[in-house]
Amino acid sequence: MSAFAEFDQERQRIDSLIGQGYTITGIYEDLDGARVTFIRSEPAGEPVELLLLTADARKHVTALLVSGFRMVAVVESYS
Amino acid sequence: MADLSIDFAGIKSPNPFWLASAPPTNTGYQVQRAFEAGWGGAVWKTLGEPVINTSARFAAVHFGGQRVAGFNNIELITDRPLEVNLKEIYETKRRFPDHTIIASLMVEPKREKWHEIVKRVEAIGVDGLELNFGCPHGMAERGMGAASGQQPDLVLAQTAWVKEVATTPVIVKLTPNITDITVVARHAVKGGADAISLINTINSLAGVDIHSWNTIPNVGGQGAHGGYCGPAVKPIALSMVAECARDREVGVPISGIGGISTWQDVVEFMLMGSTGIQVCTAVMHHGFRIVEEMIDGLNHYLDGKGLASVTELIGQSVPRYSNWGDLDLNYKVVARINEENCINCNKCHIACEDASHQCIDMLTNAEGKAILQVREEDCVGCNLCSIVCPADGAIDMVALDSGLAPMSWNQRSRIISGVNGSYSEAEVV
Numbered sequence: 001m002s003a004f005a006e007f008d009q010e011r012q013r014i015d016s017l018i019g020q021g022y023t024i025t026g027i028y029e030d031l032d033g034a035r036v037t038f039i040r041s042e043p044a045g046e047p048v049e050l051l052l053l054t055a056d057a058r059k060h061v062t063a064l065l066v067s068g069f070r071m072v073a074v075v076e077s078y079s
Numbered sequence: 080m081a082d083l084s085i086d087f088a089g090i091k092s093p094n095p096f097w098l099a100s101a102p103p104t105n106t107g108y109q110v111q112r113a114f115e116a117g118w119g120g121a122v123w124k125t126l127g128e129p130v131i132n133t134s135a136r137f138a139a140v141h142f143g144g145q146r147v148a149g150f151n152n153i154e155l156i157t158d159r160p161l162e163v164n165l166k167e168i169y170e171t172k173r174r175f176p177d178h179t180i181i182a183s184l185m186v187e188p189k190r191e192k193w194h195e196i197v198k199r200v201e202a203i204g205v206d207g208l209e210l211n212f213g214c215p216h217g218m219a220e221r222g223m224g225a226a227s228g229q230q231p232d233l234v235l236a237q238t239a240w241v242k243e244v245a246t247t248p249v250i251v252k253l254t255p256n257i258t259d260i261t262v263v264a265r266h267a268v269k270g271g272a273d274a275i276s277l278i279n280t281i282n283s284l285a286g287v288d289i290h291s292w293n294t295i296p297n298v299g300g301q302g303a304h305g306g307y308c309g310p311a312v313k314p315i316a317l318s319m320v321a322e323c324a325r326d327r328e329v330g331v332p333i334s335g336i337g338g339i340s341t342w343q344d345v346v347e348f349m350l351m352g353s354t355g356i357q358v359c360t361a362v363m364h365h366g367f368r369i370v371e372e373m374i375d376g377l378n379h380y381l382d383g384k385g386l387a388s389v390t391e392l393i394g395q396s397v398p399r400y401s402n403w404g405d406l407d408l409n410y411k412v413v414a415r416i417n418e419e420n421c422i423n424c425n426k427c428h429i430a431c432e433d434a435s436h437q438c439i440d441m442l443t444n445a446e447g448k449a450i451l452q453v454r455e456e457d458c459v460g461c462n463l464c465s466i467v468c469p470a471d472g473a474i475d476m477v478a479l480d481s482g483l484a485p486m487s488w489n490q491r492s493r494i495i496s497g498v499n500g501s502y503s504e505a506e507v508v
């Protein structure tokens with residue numbers, strides 16, 4: 001599979017969760033990639049964790065935060 | 080025509096082109112001919128206690144048909160008595176009062192030795208002093224040159240001793256044979272340096288003769304490490320100049336040295352923060368008259384840019400040189416191959432296939448002609464294909480608009496820490 005196709009699969013998973021109203025609540029990076037946790041309050045459900053392997057997906061998930069997505073969550077956790 | 084004159088830490092020079100302290104500045108005869116050719120200044124071959132130089136001193140690295148891509152020497156400082164040099168400096172200055180003569184000095188790291196040489200040299204009238212803390216061989220074994228230049232406290236102390244008696248500006252010449260050149264630069268400034276110059280030569284062994292098994296160069300079958308300079312060292316010198324230029328604690332004028340051989344090199348060093356430059360190897364290779372082309376080229380360039388003075392170049396690129404951690408990760412370039420300029424050598428395909436991201440496809444176009452095409456979504460924009468491509472204009476690196484706000488590694492780390500509620504990520508500088 002091309003690098004772009006691998007990234008695209010991971011991006012679709014991220015975007016799909018966001019589309020369903022999930023918020024990113026944690027990003028932990030280690031030797032195996034980035035574990036990203038998502039939580040949804042309405043309707044409430046179990047947290048979802050994605051293990052992102054591609055560099056572009058790890059970039060995408062933070063680019064979403066930089067570009068304003070769920071800034072509320074970020075500002076809240078700073079304060 | 081633009082004004083090429085510079086004021087380097089109070090030292091006036093008709094242009095920024097100076098000869099570095101080296102064989103071309105060994106005698107009055109040479110320096111006077113250099114001034115006639117157009118050089119604005121000269122740093123005299125380093126003066127100090129008597130030395131004896133070896134026979135067989137130089138070697139060069141020729142690479143891919145380019146002679147003297149790099150130059151290696153095991154020469155020490157001047158082997159002529161101080162009085163002879165001083166007399167010739169005096170005569171040269173008398174003939175060329177508007178040209179710059181800097182005396183390069185190196186003595187043992189003792190206060191009285193520095194005082195003595197500074198007083199004797201300044202008494203005959205020089206425009207400034209350059210302290211040679213950079214020579215990597217011969218003198219270093221005696222605690223001079225790079226040996227003292229590698230010890231920041233000794234650089235500070237010796238500069239301060241010189242400043243106690245010097246009446247002309249003091250330039251400290253730095254050795255590149257050190258982990259972080261800004262540490263030494265800062266110590267020179269703390270010692271009172273009015274300016275710094277860099278780089279001296281880089282520790283080197285030019286080669287080993289695979290037939291005789293002797294080192295290159297060798298003195299009767301024995302070799303010793305030398306100092307490397309010439310075009311090959313330019314990127315190293317430029318980065319060291321840039322590091323010093325952007326360090327606020329350094330903050331003194333810089334004389335850029337290392338691999339300069341064209342007017343374009345001069346512009347690059349000035350944009351990166353040099354107020355003036357010095358040249359050695361290019362003159363050893365091509366003679367004093369290379370300065371004519373440098374002056375012409377610089378003049379045309381400044382006119383083309385609409386600049387009235389060469390000093391307007393100084394430091395313009397420094398703010399564009401930052402830390403890796405502050406670069407925009409969302410900036411994206413991709414390679415694009417222009418069929419009309421491509422000669423179908425396949426070098427880009429091989430390079431991308433073997434050493435990058437396997438994204439240049441070999442296709443056949445509608446007319447049945449073999450063509451190469453980049454799969455842009457897989458291209459990481461590494462530049463390798465355009466670097467190896469031998470045909471001008473065959474590959475363009477094109478910036479794509481990602482539509483994303485800029486995001487650096489450091490910003491990203493802060494965002495992640497914010498989300499996680501902790502500051503766990505290290506920033507990258």
Ligand SMILES: Cc1cc2nc3c(=O)[nH]c(=O)nc-3n(C[C@H](O)[C@H](O)[C@H](O)COP(=O)(O)O)c2cc1C
Binds near residue numbers: 101279358
């Ligand atoms: C043969 C030779 C002798 C040199 N002698 C001296 C010297 O006496 N004092 C000094 O400060 N630098 C000396 N240098 C270093 C040069 O001044 C300069 O810093 C270095 O060569 C880098 O510039 P380049 O790439 O233009 O040659 C010498 C260099 C060469 C090649």
Ligand code: SF4
Binds near residue numbers: 436438459462463464
């Ligand atoms: S820029 Fe790098 S990744 Fe892109 S096509 Fe060229 S070699 Fe391949």
Ligand code: SF4
Binds near residue numbers: 417474
């Ligand atoms: S390296 Fe340049 S000239 Fe050669 S095939 Fe690639 S684009 Fe064409």
